[in-house]
Amino acid sequence: MSYVMILIGCVFVNNVVLSQFMGICPFLGVSKQMRSSVGMGAAVIFVMLCATAITYPVYKLLEKFEITYLKTVAFILVIAMFVQLVEIIMKKLMPPLYKALGVYLPLITTNCAVLGVTIGNIDNGYNFLQSLTNALGTGLAFTLALLLFSGVRSAIEDSDFPETFKGVPATLIAASIVSLSFMGFTGII
Amino acid sequence: MEYIIPIAIFAALGILAGVLLTVASSVFAVKTDERVELISDALPQANCGACGFSGCADYADAIVNKGAECNLCRPGGKASAEKIAVIMGVQVTAAEPQVAFVRCSGDCKITPHKYEFDGIQSCAACNRFYNGSKLCTSGCLGYGDCVAVCPENAVSIVDGIAKIDNSKCMGCGLCAKACPNGLIAVRNISQKVDIFCSSNDIGRITRSVCSNGCIGCKMCERNCEKGAIKVIDNHAVIDYDKCTNCGKCAEVCKIHSVRLVERLAERA
Numbered sequence: 001m002s003y004v005m006i007l008i009g010c011v012f013v014n015n016v017v018l019s020q021f022m023g024i025c026p027f028l029g030v031s032k033q034m035r036s037s038v039g040m041g042a043a044v045i046f047v048m049l050c051a052t053a054i055t056y057p058v059y060k061l062l063e064k065f066e067i068t069y070l071k072t073v074a075f076i077l078v079i080a081m082f083v084q085l086v087e088i089i090m091k092k093l094m095p096p097l098y099k100a101l102g103v104y105l106p107l108i109t110t111n112c113a114v115l116g117v118t119i120g121n122i123d124n125g126y127n128f129l130q131s132l133t134n135a136l137g138t139g140l141a142f143t144l145a146l147l148l149f150s151g152v153r154s155a156i157e158d159s160d161f162p163e164t165f166k167g168v169p170a171t172l173i174a175a176s177i178v179s180l181s182f183m184g185f186t187g188i189i
Numbered sequence: 190m191e192y193i194i195p196i197a198i199f200a201a202l203g204i205l206a207g208v209l210l211t212v213a214s215s216v217f218a219v220k221t222d223e224r225v226e227l228i229s230d231a232l233p234q235a236n237c238g239a240c241g242f243s244g245c246a247d248y249a250d251a252i253v254n255k256g257a258e259c260n261l262c263r264p265g266g267k268a269s270a271e272k273i274a275v276i277m278g279v280q281v282t283a284a285e286p287q288v289a290f291v292r293c294s295g296d297c298k299i300t301p302h303k304y305e306f307d308g309i310q311s312c313a314a315c316n317r318f319y320n321g322s323k324l325c326t327s328g329c330l331g332y333g334d335c336v337a338v339c340p341e342n343a344v345s346i347v348d349g350i351a352k353i354d355n356s357k358c359m360g361c362g363l364c365a366k367a368c369p370n371g372l373i374a375v376r377n378i379s380q381k382v383d384i385f386c387s388s389n390d391i392g393r394i395t396r397s398v399c400s401n402g403c404i405g406c407k408m409c410e411r412n413c414e415k416g417a418i419k420v421i422d423n424h425a426v427i428d429y430d431k432c433t434n435c436g437k438c439a440e441v442c443k444i445h446s447v448r449l450v451e452r453l454a455e456r457a
Contacts, residue, residue, distance in 0.1 A: 061198075081206035085209065088217050091219050092218070093217070095219075
């Protein structure tokens, strides 16, 4: 599959949050302001790219010993270790970046979107470059979904509607409507 | 037999991860001064920014690492300044307490609206349409942007304009930043004279829309011995650093736009 097709597929047709429903927790938690959305998106793209780069050789190792059924456990172990390592190094070497993005890193560690990308690479049978493109596309999809939803949320904040719907119910309903709107992209690829 | 290899691989991976993280956490350790944490506990955690730093944690860091003064916290006041002084081992005197003041008295009884506003009920929003719904373009609109940001609930809307309760206000200045017309000033609590109109329109227009309006006649400016009160942009402006609270300007103001703040408390 060409790389552009992979990117378009990731971002619009199979948006990780709005079509595949992975990574919903930070999606609802961080999307209150546009600035934190951009920060979270950047951190997710970085983690996804690096996680793919690391889990690809790990999977090759598992294949060699024919224990591919253990890929979920192995990936979780590797991703968690990697994110923790990045946080330690970032805190020491790049304090301003740590201040901006550091809060999000633990949130991303257990985010199923990252695991979803790494397992998706295997299920789709991508080679290394295609896996990286898939990871980049998924990160961009996540950022796009966050940015769109933070705009929607700021519009909801100022609106007037029944007391029973204020807060979480309104947010969830809005999220489902945004997800519905992305259904329009199905079948493009 | 075939279980040994997966178990061995996972044990190896686990041990590798543990060792790597342990080594990294000692090699890349960041030294933090424990005083930062102690000072942070002594601060009220209002995160209002009145000290000039972005939040209480930042101020604590600035005190220890950048030599910031210990008495800049307004909500914490004397109590937190003293605690911080003890931690840092220095002597301090607390800064004088400040309160905010709304420099507009055009309430709904004397100032009419030019239109009914049905949009987002916020001063910043209403102000975008022909400079607000009041006939006076610089007046308090009363939709409560200042009320919403006050951490002490010191601001309330009385008769359609904002009023600040001096007993609750701690002078953090969040309301002053929220007001789209810049009507709120933060000054020392000992300030006894203040202006009750900030209208930029000329006297004739100001008086036609609000009977409390300042006409910019400069009587106050001429009678002030210290040059603390001046007419700028068609309304009186007090320089709080120069004012000695003598009250002369309030005496000569014929339309009572400059008043003794005490007297207002009695009236209300």
